[in-house]
Amino acid sequence: MLNQVFHALADPSRRGMVDRLSRGPASVSELAKPLDMSLAAVVQHLQVLEASGLVRTEKIGRVRVCHLEGTALREAETWLAQRRTGWERRLDRLDDYLRENP
Numbered sequence: 001m002l003n004q005v006f007h008a009l010a011d012p013s014r015r016g017m018v019d020r021l022s023r024g025p026a027s028v029s030e031l032a033k034p035l036d037m038s039l040a041a042v043v044q045h046l047q048v049l050e051a052s053g054l055v056r057t058e059k060i061g062r063v064r065v066c067h068l069e070g071t072a073l074r075e076a077e078t079w080l081a082q083r084r085t086g087w088e089r090r091l092d093r094l095d096d097y098l099r100e101n102p
Contacts, residue, residue: 001053005076008052013037014045018054021068028057028064 008014017031032042046066049055053072057064 001072002075002079004052005054005072008048008054009076011045011048014049017042017045017049017066018068021055021066025065025067028066031066 009018013035016035020026020031020034028039028042028046031046032039035042046055046057050057053069056067056069058067059065
């Protein structure tokens with residue numbers, strides 16, 4: 001699942017959709033409005049976001065509404081935080097070593 005999340009976020013248009021959805025639900029048309037692509041292309045991007053678990057869509061009447069799903073983002077955030085913590089420890093040890101051995 002984590003690979004799919006990073007794959008989905010690798011595209012700037014999809015990141016823009018996620019950014020927009022972080023402010024609340026939006027229809028497919030609302031998500032498509034600022035993008036310079038066809039509605040069909042927007043739907044394909046949304047399918048990638050759904051497959052990754054980042055977005056959930058539901059049909060309300062004749063409108064498809066998209067919602068951001070926090071679980072997948074939290075998993076990616078946790079993975080990144082673990083990597084960051086490891087690198088910070090390594091850099092701290094390197095800093096200590098360089099201070100002790102000028």
